[in-house]
Amino acid sequence: xxxxxxxxxxxxxxxxxxxxxxxxFRYPADSAFFPxxxxxxxxxxxxxxxxxxFRRPPKEDxxxxxxxNAFSLMKNQPVLVFGSTVLxxxxxxxxxxxxSTALFIxxxxxxxxxxxxxxxxxxxxxxxxxxxxxxxxxxxxxxxRGWLL
Amino acid sequence: MLENMLTGLIYTFRWDMLLxxxxxxxxxxxxxxxxxLSTTMGVALLIPITFxxxxxxxxAMLGGMYAAxxxxxxxxxxxLNIPGTSSACATMIDGHPMALKGEAxxxxxxxxxxxxxxxxxxxxxxxxxxxxxxxxxxxFGALEYFLVAMxxxxxxxxxxxxDLVKGLMSGILGLFxxxxxxxxxxxxxxxxxxxxxLYDGINIVVVMIGLYSLPEVIDMLQKQGAEKRVxxxxxxxxxxxxxxxxxxxxxxxxxxxxGVIIGIAPGAGGSLAGFVAxxxxxxTSKHPERFGKxxxxxxxxxxxxNNAEMGGALIPTLTLGVPGxxxxxxxxxxxMIHGLRPGPQLFTQNPEVIYGFIFSMFLxxxxxxxxxxxxxxxxxxxxxxxxxxxxxxxxxLAVIGxxxxxxxxxxxxxxxxxxxxxYILNRCGVPREGLVLGLVLGSMAESELARAILLVHGDVSxxxxxxxxxxxxxxxxxxxxxxxxxxxxxxxIARKAPILPGLEE
Numbered sequence: 001x002x003x004x005x006x007x008x009x010x011x012x013x014x015x016x017x018x019x020x021x022x023x024x025f026r027y028p029a030d031s032a033f034f035p036x037x038x039x040x041x042x043x044x045x046x047x048x049x050x051x052x053x054f055r056r057p058p059k060e061d062x063x064x065x066x067x068x069n070a071f072s073l074m075k076n077q078p079v080l081v082f083g084s085t086v087l088x089x090x091x092x093x094x095x096x097x098x099x100s101t102a103l104f105i106x107x108x109x110x111x112x113x114x115x116x117x118x119x120x121x122x123x124x125x126x127x128x129x130x131x132x133x134x135x136x137x138x139x140x141x142x143x144x145r146g147w148l149l
Numbered sequence: 150m151l152e153n154m155l156t157g158l159i160y161t162f163r164w165d166m167l168l169x170x171x172x173x174x175x176x177x178x179x180x181x182x183x184x185x186l187s188t189t190m191g192v193a194l195l196i197p198i199t200f201x202x203x204x205x206x207x208x209a210m211l212g213g214m215y216a217a218x219x220x221x222x223x224x225x226x227x228x229l230n231i232p233g234t235s236s237a238c239a240t241m242i243d244g245h246p247m248a249l250k251g252e253a254x255x256x257x258x259x260x261x262x263x264x265x266x267x268x269x270x271x272x273x274x275x276x277x278x279x280x281x282x283x284x285x286x287x288x289f290g291a292l293e294y295f296l297v298a299m300x301x302x303x304x305x306x307x308x309x310x311x312d313l314v315k316g317l318m319s320g321i322l323g324l325f326x327x328x329x330x331x332x333x334x335x336x337x338x339x340x341x342x343x344x345x346x347l348y349d350g351i352n353i354v355v356v357m358i359g360l361y362s363l364p365e366v367i368d369m370l371q372k373q374g375a376e377k378r379v380x381x382x383x384x385x386x387x388x389x390x391x392x393x394x395x396x397x398x399x400x401x402x403x404x405x406x407x408g409v410i411i412g413i414a415p416g417a418g419g420s421l422a423g424f425v426a427x428x429x430x431x432x433t434s435k436h437p438e439r440f441g442k443x444x445x446x447x448x449x450x451x452x453x454x455n456n457a458e459m460g461g462a463l464i465p466t467l468t469l470g471v472p473g474x475x476x477x478x479x480x481x482x483x484x485m486i487h488g489l490r491p492g493p494q495l496f497t498q499n500p501e502v503i504y505g506f507i508f509s510m511f512l513x514x515x516x517x518x519x520x521x522x523x524x525x526x527x528x529x530x531x532x533x534x535x536x537x538x539x540x541x542x543x544x545x546l547a548v549i550g551x552x553x554x555x556x557x558x559x560x561x562x563x564x565x566x567x568x569x570x571x572y573i574l575n576r577c578g579v580p581r582e583g584l585v586l587g588l589v590l591g592s593m594a595e596s597e598l599a600r601a602i603l604l605v606h607g608d609v610s611x612x613x614x615x616x617x618x619x620x621x622x623x624x625x626x627x628x629x630x631x632x633x634x635x636x637x638x639x640x641x642i643a644r645k646a647p648i649l650p651g652l653e654e
Contacts, residue, residue, distance in 0.1 A: 009577040013318060020325060023340060031335040033602075034595045035328055042321045049314050077370040078572060081363060082565070085544055089561050092548075101545055108541035112370070116537070123538060131549055139201040141553040 006053035013046035084108060097143040101128035150280055153496070157504020160205060161512065169206045170509050173213020174516040178524050180214065181221030182531055183539065184231040185369035188218040188419075189476050190361040194543070196354050196483040197550035204487035205502045209509035211483050215476060216513040217521070219419055219459060220264035223452055224525050225532050227256045228381050233532075236419030236455040239427040243440060243447025248381040250443050257383060257525045258390035259445055261518055263452035266394070266401065268514035271409050271460025275467075276507050283468040283493040291600035292615055294469075296625035298594035301471040301586055304414060304632045313636045315579040323587020324594065326351060333592065334599050346559035353482040353588055355551045355560045359567025360585065361479075362547040364575050366540045373536040383529065387522045393445065400430050400450050408454035412461020412473050419455040419462075419474065426454030460510070467491050467503065470593060475582040478589045486554070 021039035024032050084104065091100040106124035109116050135141045160166065173195070180191035195214050199207030222234030227244035237244075240260060247256040289297070302320045329340045330350025341347040394401070404426040411422040430450035431440040440447050462473025463480075470491035472478035481491065489495060495503050524531065551564040571581055605611040616622050 005577050009573075009579070020340070027337060027339060028335070031332045031337040031339065034598065035325070035339065038321050038324055042318060042325075045314050045318050045321070049318070052314070078367050081367050081370065081540070081544070082569060085363070085548070085565055085568075088544070089548060089558070089565070093558065097549070101549075105541040105545060108544075109537050112537040112540075113535070119538070127542065127545070131545065134198070135549060135553055139198065139553065141201075142556060143549070143552070144558070 003053050006049060010046050010050035010053055014043065014050060017043040017046050080111075084111075092144050096145045098128055098132050101131065150496075153500035154276070154504050156500050157502075157506075158508050160501040160505040161209075161508040165203075165206050166209050166505065166509055167512070169202070169210040170213045170512045170516060173210035173215075174217040174513055174520055176210075177214040177217025177219075177513075178221040178517060178520055179531065181218035181233045181237075182224050182524060182528075183534060184225055184229070184233055184532070185365055185372075185536065185539065186218075186234075186543070187361065187365060188215060188222075188234045188236065189357070189479055190365055190543075191215075191218050192476055192479045192483070193354065193357040193361050194546045194550055196358075196479070196486060197553040199483065200486060200553060204489055204499070205505040205509075207487055208483070208502065208506040209513075211480060212506060212510045213513040213516070215480065216268050216456070216459060216510060217517040219456055220261070220268070220452075220517050221521055221524065223260040223264065223448075224257060224521065224529070227253060227260065227448070228383070228525075228529055229532060234419075236423055236458075237452075238420050239423035239451035239455075240448055242427065243442070243444050246441070246443030247445070247448065248443075252443065253381045254383045254385035254387055255390050255393070255445065256448050257522070258387045259394055259449045260452040261387075261521050261525075262391040262394040263401075263404075263449040264456040264521075265514050265518050267405060267408055267453040267456035268459060269511055270405050271412065271457040272507065272510045272514060273460070274409050275460040275463050275510070276504075279464050279468050279507075280496050282464060283496045286468050287493045288621065289469075290619075290622075291597045291604060292612065292619070293621050293625060295594055295597040295601055296616070296622055296629065297469055297471050298590040298597065300625055300629050300632065301590050302583075302594075303629045303636075312578060315577070316583050316636075319574065319579050319581065319583025320587040323584035323589075324591045325587075326356060326584065327588045327591025328595070333596055346557070346563070351563065352486075352554055352560060354479075354486055354554060355564050356567045356588060357479045357482055357585060358547050358551055359564035360571035360581050362543050363565065363568025364571040364581075366543050367572060368575075369536045370540050383525050387526065394449060397446060397449060400433075400446055401453055403429055403433065404450045404453035405457050408457025409461040411454070412458035413464050414473070419458045419476075422458035423451035423455040427451040456514070463510075467495060468493070470589075472586060472589055475585055478582075478585045481589055 017039055020035065021043060024035035024039050027035070084107070088100060088104040091103070094100075095103070102124040104124075105127060106120045109120035109123065132143065136143055176195065177188075177191060180186045180188065191214050192211055195211055199210050202210070218234055219236050222232055222237030223240045223244060225231050225233035226237040226241040227248050230241055230245040232238045232241055244256045244260065247253065302317075302324075325340065327350075329347050331338055331348060338348060407426045407429060408422045411425060427440075427447060427450050430446050431437050434440065434446060436444070458474070462477045465471045465473050466477040466481055468491065470481065472481050484491060489499060489502065547564060547568075548561050551560045552558060554560060570584075574581055574584070601612055602609065605615070616626050
């Protein structure tokens with residue numbers, strides 16, 4: 001497991017370091033000494049990792065946390081967290097900060113625990129209002145407004 | 150210097166400073182007690198909130214958050230056998246067995262006084278060692294500064310217990326992230342890939358919030374309900390039980406020294422200090438067999454050391470701009486956002502800020518004693534706050550925090566990309582600390598190297614000669630080689646040596 005992950009990671013890093021190296025060697029020498037050296041170094045390290053991943057027998061995964069039910073997309077926490085956050089940030093300019101935050105918190109809690117309807121509603125409203133107050137009134141940050149508020 | 154200190158001391162007792170410390174400490178206790186919220190994340194999320202405050206007040210609040218969360222991680226370690234923050238990992242080994250024996254109150258009382266003493270003594274070291282070191286830093290030339298940055302990067306690799314190669318890769322990635330944007334010396338745009346939002350470079354705090362909040366949220370949600378939680382009640386007079394601490398002068402002294410030294414070494418964090426002090430206490434004890442079964446020495450050694458690490462870690466952070474730990478790297482980001490540059494001039498030009506901050510750290514280390522004891526006695530239900538509520542809270546704070554820094558939604562998207570990067574790095578066993586350190590040290594490393602090369606008129610061989618003939622440079626080169634050599638030795642030659650468990654931050 002760890003070896004397979006290393007394999008995938010090192011291949012990605014080899015590709016990335018080649019991209020970075022190509023970019024660095026295109027820049028004029030004055031501004032590129034540091035990135036050139038580093039991209040080559042990164043490439044060497046990635047190749048070393050790749051070589052190691054091939055050679056080392058696969059062993060037990062110690063790095064990962066406890067896996068959720070990966071077979072179900074709806075229970076896949078990484079997908080859920082990033083997906084809902086993207087949705088939330090997209091909503092902000094449309095609905096405004098206050099409304100989208102309240103909805104995001106309400107939705108996130110309710111989606112994971114159906115029984116917490118009241119908690120989700122109260123917490124969603126109170127927390128987003130408190131945040132709005134702290135950032136807008138106390139700290140003077142202009143928060144995005146949308147159709148509603 | 151004395152006059153500057155006095156200015157700072159008086160400044161600390163302004164009502165807004167006191168309020169900031171208090172608020173920071175309360176926030177820090179919440180962050181520390183709740184498993185899944187790390188110190189690094191707490192400090193990173195707090196930075197945007199301190200943005201509108203004066204630098205001294207903002208830093209005092211960040212310091213309160215830092216000190217209190219390092220301490221209060223021990224409360225959940227003792228009561229629940231889950232470290233509230235990674236620096237409490239070693240506290241768990243004896244803290245929880247003590248709680249199971251019905252000595253939860255004793256363990257918490259000792260952890261509290263240990264943290265307070267550790268924090269205050271190391272803060273004294275900070276107060277008296279930082280200014281002379283800052284003066285020494287005045288003697289540093291471009292080459293020395295470059296070598297200091299290199300030392301910071303090599304040491305993160307050497308203590309990244311997981312993997313030397315991955316640690317170095319992470320550091321290099323951080324250096325590349327720091328290069329995004331307009332090149333200082335030539336004005337060339339590098340690695341922006343034509344995206345206008347990247348022209349001005351990437352804000353360090355945005356990266357840190359992304360790296361340390363979203364991966365934690367995912368981790369927290371995946372782990373919920375998976376741990377068996379044994380709930381223990383706190384009994385006995387907590388305040389009275391604190392005095393037992395002073396019976397262990399020998400261990401306390403050793404732990405203090407260990408904590409401060411590990412703190413000063415760039416890159417090493419509080420969890421390492423805790424573990425080293427713990428194993429040292431065990432090694433020098435007359436009853437090593439009692440360790441792991443609930444002995445008070447185990448708890449107080451690592452709690453003394455992990456708070457003592459803090460003051461030590463701030464020394465290179467404030468004087469050289471080389472963070473002593475990942476939290477300090479975030480702290481440095483906070484410093485820069487307030488327009489302050491670490492280094493000698495910080496101590497002479499802004500005495501009320503820097504000394505005000507150092508004195509406010511003494512207050513933080515005192516404030517958390519009553520607040521922490523109250524939390525342990527009455528507020529331990531806080532630990533049971535479900536992940537489903539915490540998770541959207543953290544995401545919201547991360548989103549609004551990154552937006553607040555520059556008022557741009559692009560920063561929020563960037564934060565999410567960094568969150569994804571952080572998650573992938575975590576899954577692949579690559580330490581995120583390397584990236585953070587590389588990012589912080591990147592611009593310093595590059596511009597100082599460019600300046601050093603300019604000073605020798607482009608003759609690199611001259612630079613190599615300087616590196617071995619100038620005494621400070623030579624010491625730094627030796628330190629770099631030692632830290633790399635140590636890493637290679639521990640990871641490739643002595644592979645059979647057991648890796649310390651749970652060292653993650």
